[in-house]
Amino acid sequence: MDQDGNESRLGARAVIDASGTWGLPNPAGSDGFPALGESKASASISYRIPDDVSEFAGSHVVVVGAGHSATHAVLRLSELARRSPGTRVTWVLRRGSATNVFGGGLGDELPERAALGSRARKMIDEGLVNLVTGFRVAEFRQDSKSLTIVAEDGAAVTDVAHVFALTGFRPDTEMLREVRTDLDPAFDAVAGIASEIDPNIHSCGSVSATGAKQLAQPEHGFFIVGVKSYGRAPTFLALTGYEQVRSVTAHLAGDHEAAARNELVLPGTGVCGGSGDFDDNAGSCCAAPAPALVQIGLRPVTVG
């Protein structure tokens, strides 16, 4: 559509979808569905990091989420709590341990990313933030005065004025309905890179499959790149996107040697574990929790 609102079609030999995930934040419900009452309470829930938090001075604000966005929000709000007596900040984590949330410390090759976690830990130690772990958001109950957040096990965070649900984003595939795509059914990432970025297995930042070959879709000449190619996986860095685009454009220009080359070197995070099993176990780096043998249809066997 042009500036005057006139629509037209544009022919192209190839299309690269780099439209990101920013438009589709995840809900607060811990199972990926909106929690009960979440849409009714929408006036009291934000899904982006706040720029200006001054309006929350003197109130109880809750941050839901374990990623860098949530950590940013917690830091902004805890500075407000320091300046404005009566402000309370509660940080709700689905996972049972906050260990990985505080980052990789000296093991993180991006110092500013590492600093985020250590600053958050300091705010908790100073009593400016109340950390609640193992809280799986199930329901929002709004009354005339405030909001109550209820977990699946019945635990509750009460007297809440506002919630920042910073639980990640997912790609918008609506415009691709008529286009043949190959996306991972579990987390919407491009299937060709999905096994390397599965947040249930690892999030240490390492990923090698990232070029035109892996990103090409069944629709001829169509590629998905950037954070959208990662689907709901939370570990994307711009560096990966630059490498993806370098490879795809080399492929389109006919330089297949350059397209096949992998020039990506990612800084290690020093921690691993995005979601899923890691919510219960702060697992070891870049490996799924050890497999357990499950026998079906047999008598229980004592191991030991």
Ligand SMILES: Cc1cc2nc3c(=O)[nH]c(=O)nc-3n(C[C@H](O)[C@H](O)[C@H](O)COP(=O)(O)OP(=O)(O)OC[C@H]3O[C@@H](n4cnc5c(N)ncnc54)[C@H](O)[C@@H]3O)c2cc1C
């Ligand atoms: C809060 C936050 C902080 C982050 N910090 C970092 C960081 O410090 N370092 C880092 O490497 N990564 C960071 N990331 C990850 C970051 O998302 C990516 O690195 C980078 O922005 C992704 O680039 P992208 O081009 O794939 O998507 P985006 O930057 O999201 O760009 C997508 C663009 O497509 C446009 N668009 C969407 N739909 C359409 C459409 N239908 N038609 C046309 N245009 C459309 C959007 O308006 C947008 O401009 C951060 C992410 C978040 C959410």
